[in-house]
Amino acid sequence: MTEPAIWIRNLHKSFGANPVLRGVSLDIPPGQVVCVLGGSGSGKTTLLRCIAQLETAEDGLIVMSGELLGHQERNGRLVPRSARDIARQRRLAGMVFQRFNLFPHMTALENVMEGPVRVQKRPAADVKHEALELLRSVGLEHRANHYPAQLSGGQQQRVAIARALALKPAVMLFDEPTSALDPESVGDVLAVMQSVAASGVTMLVVTHELSFAREVADRILFMDGGVILEDAPTADFFGTPREERTRAFLAAVLGKKSTA
Amino acid sequence: MTRTTESSRLLALPRGRHIAWTQIVSGVVLLALCAWIIHAFAVGQIEWRYVGQFLFVPSILRGVGATLLMAVCAMALGMVAGIILALGRLSTVWLPRIVSGLYVWLFRGVPVILQLLIWFNLALIFPHVTLPGIGSYRTVDLMTPFLSALFGLGLNQAAYIAEIFRAGFQSVDRGQYEAASAIGMTRLTAMRRIIFPQAFRTVIPPLGNEFINMIKLTSLASLIQYPEVLHNAETIYYANTRVIELLIVAGFWYLAAVTVLSPLQHLLERRFSRGKSA
Numbered sequence: 001m002t003e004p005a006i007w008i009r010n011l012h013k014s015f016g017a018n019p020v021l022r023g024v025s026l027d028i029p030p031g032q033v034v035c036v037l038g039g040s041g042s043g044k045t046t047l048l049r050c051i052a053q054l055e056t057a058e059d060g061l062i063v064m065s066g067e068l069l070g071h072q073e074r075n076g077r078l079v080p081r082s083a084r085d086i087a088r089q090r091r092l093a094g095m096v097f098q099r100f101n102l103f104p105h106m107t108a109l110e111n112v113m114e115g116p117v118r119v120q121k122r123p124a125a126d127v128k129h130e131a132l133e134l135l136r137s138v139g140l141e142h143r144a145n146h147y148p149a150q151l152s153g154g155q156q157q158r159v160a161i162a163r164a165l166a167l168k169p170a171v172m173l174f175d176e177p178t179s180a181l182d183p184e185s186v187g188d189v190l191a192v193m194q195s196v197a198a199s200g201v202t203m204l205v206v207t208h209e210l211s212f213a214r215e216v217a218d219r220i221l222f223m224d225g226g227v228i229l230e231d232a233p234t235a236d237f238f239g240t241p242r243e244e245r246t247r248a249f250l251a252a253v254l255g256k257k258s259t260a
Numbered sequence: 261m262t263r264t265t266e267s268s269r270l271l272a273l274p275r276g277r278h279i280a281w282t283q284i285v286s287g288v289v290l291l292a293l294c295a296w297i298i299h300a301f302a303v304g305q306i307e308w309r310y311v312g313q314f315l316f317v318p319s320i321l322r323g324v325g326a327t328l329l330m331a332v333c334a335m336a337l338g339m340v341a342g343i344i345l346a347l348g349r350l351s352t353v354w355l356p357r358i359v360s361g362l363y364v365w366l367f368r369g370v371p372v373i374l375q376l377l378i379w380f381n382l383a384l385i386f387p388h389v390t391l392p393g394i395g396s397y398r399t400v401d402l403m404t405p406f407l408s409a410l411f412g413l414g415l416n417q418a419a420y421i422a423e424i425f426r427a428g429f430q431s432v433d434r435g436q437y438e439a440a441s442a443i444g445m446t447r448l449t450a451m452r453r454i455i456f457p458q459a460f461r462t463v464i465p466p467l468g469n470e471f472i473n474m475i476k477l478t479s480l481a482s483l484i485q486y487p488e489v490l491h492n493a494e495t496i497y498y499a500n501t502r503v504i505e506l507l508i509v510a511g512f513w514y515l516a517a518v519t520v521l522s523p524l525q526h527l528l529e530r531r532f533s534r535g536k537s538a
Contacts, residue, residue, distance in 0.1 A: 090442055101438060167444065
């Protein structure tokens with residue numbers, strides 16, 4: 001039995017009086033590609049942001065690559081980690097945002113190099129070589145010296161994926177990575193994600209792209225009302241969905257697709 | 261059919277010019293006004309040769325130097341204190357928020373000239389100042405005109421700069437903090453590498469304004485015996501009674517300083533606008 005890449009038990013999170021996660025538990029083995037589906041407000045993005053430690057859960061535990069996130073055991077109790085330690089832990093996972101969030105005052109290459117050079121303190125010359133290689137792998141080596149404002153949305157998102165990969169994380173988190181893109185760019189980004197998946201990185205992808213999920217994911221989670229309602233291998237999920245709510249969701253999304 | 265031929269007739273007409281009568285009239289009035297003012301100054305009781313004579317005397321040039329020195333020092337103090345105050349104002353903890361808010365309220369609410377006088381007369385409140393490990397001093401000796409002006413102008417400026425930087429930091433998208441955190445940056449590194457450079461480009465124009473204001477504001481320090489250019493001009497006209505001539509000399513130097521500064525601001529704006537447009 002190998003150690004899971006991500007291990008989550010009983011995660012709870014609310015914004016004010018509004019509960020968003022109501023007891024999420026999850027094991028993801030290393031190398032698995034998992035897509036998270038669900039309507040808006042189902043808690044899927046919040047789950048991802050808790051794993052990335054951009055949100056702090058009120059209750060529950062997350063262990064990633066053998067490290068308990070946000071807390072540590074001391075004298076038989078769990079105490080919060082220091083801000084510096086949490087910053088270090090955030091590097092365990094690479095995060096790709098819906099709105100790219102590239103640093104606008106840096107070129108594509110500088111965006112990719114920023115983490116390894118400024119955070120990992122690695123020599124810029126080595127990093128530059130790797131960063132150019134990463135940009136090549138996302139098909140953008142000819143855009144290395146362009147600023148984000150000079151790139152299309154799809155190109156920015158591919159740079160953002162390269163930026164996250166530059167820190168060599170074992171886990172990649174994608175938060176609706178194609179939702180802000182024009183339809184033409186979506187394919188390029190999904191192709192890059194597919195090649196990342198093929199490289200053996202553990203992936204957790206919040207998405208509305210059912211065809212991508214069907215093609216690339218090993219496993220689908222369907223969230224509703226802050227819990228994981230259905231958790232099944234991809235073929236079973238699309239072939240024989242168990243829950244009534246899942247069937248309604250699939251019918252609504254697929255129905256909309258076919259009429260469009 | 262008649263309609264078409266009627267419209268076609270228009271094709272043959274030559275194009276005339278629109279005459280902007282209002283602009284011509286207001287232009288003439290303005291030129292006349294300028295001519296009248298220039299004439300008034302030319303025939304008025306101004307001995308222009310005194311202006312030329314005193315423009316470059318050592319005491320005036322020393323005054324210009326002192327003015328610029330004070331403007332730079334007070335602005336630097338204002339920037340450092342202002343940035344700290346802005347960070348305090350945006351803190352998630354309530355204590356720095358309250359302290360920064362109170363500071364801005366107090367220093368923005370009291371006239372600068374009053375603040376200068378209070379710093380200059382600090383000895384009336386605290387006759388002695390004890391610096392731990394260094395010794396005890398009489399406040400009168402410590403609060404020189406330079407230090408009083410520096411504290412008075414700089415700490416007042418800090419309140420305004422704090423507000424400018426607060427707006428600058430708030431103009432940076434939240435996603436930038438998150439992206440910086442996600443690649444493992446600590447708050448300090450994210451501030452320095454990601455947030456500050458982006459905030460800075462929005463605050464340069466208002467900061468340039470503040471600096472130009474500061475150059476002129478230093479003239480208030482003449483009141484507490486700081487030997488800047490207006491103070492030295494006054495000292496000369498007390499002796500030779502060439503009041504207007506020396507005021508013109510001082511005015512020339514303020515204008516000159518401000519004129520040199522504007523292209524510098526433009527240069528800075530260019531430097532920090534990297535990646536802003538396609």
